[in-house]
Amino acid sequence: MTEKSGFNDIKQVEMSVLSAEHMVGQATRTMDDEQLQAATNAVNDAKDQLHKAMAHQSGVDQTFFEMSKELLAKADHQLKEAKE
Numbered sequence: 001m002t003e004k005s006g007f008n009d010i011k012q013v014e015m016s017v018l019s020a021e022h023m024v025g026q027a028t029r030t031m032d033d034e035q036l037q038a039a040t041n042a043v044n045d046a047k048d049q050l051h052k053a054m055a056h057q058s059g060v061d062q063t064f065f066e067m068s069k070e071l072l073a074k075a076d077h078q079l080k081e082a083k084e
Contacts, residue, residue, distance in 0.1 A: 016046040
């Protein structure tokens with residue numbers, strides 16, 4: 001794997017985490033069922049991308065992965081609370 005594709009993987013994870021966070025915030029404000037489901041899907045997709053990137057990266061800043069996992073866990077928790 002080249003440095004450039006590794007960077008692209010990281011950037012893609014970063015963008016998917018930010019997108020998921022935004023969607024969760026919007027969905028929990030409106031409490032719209034469709035938005036909550038879309039936000040849930042976005043969080044799950046971001047988790048998948050994160051896990052794939054973690055499996056294929058070596059020498060990448062582990063702090064980035066830990067921070068991403070933490071942000072997704074918070075978003076997931078926020079969604080679960082909203083659905084109750």
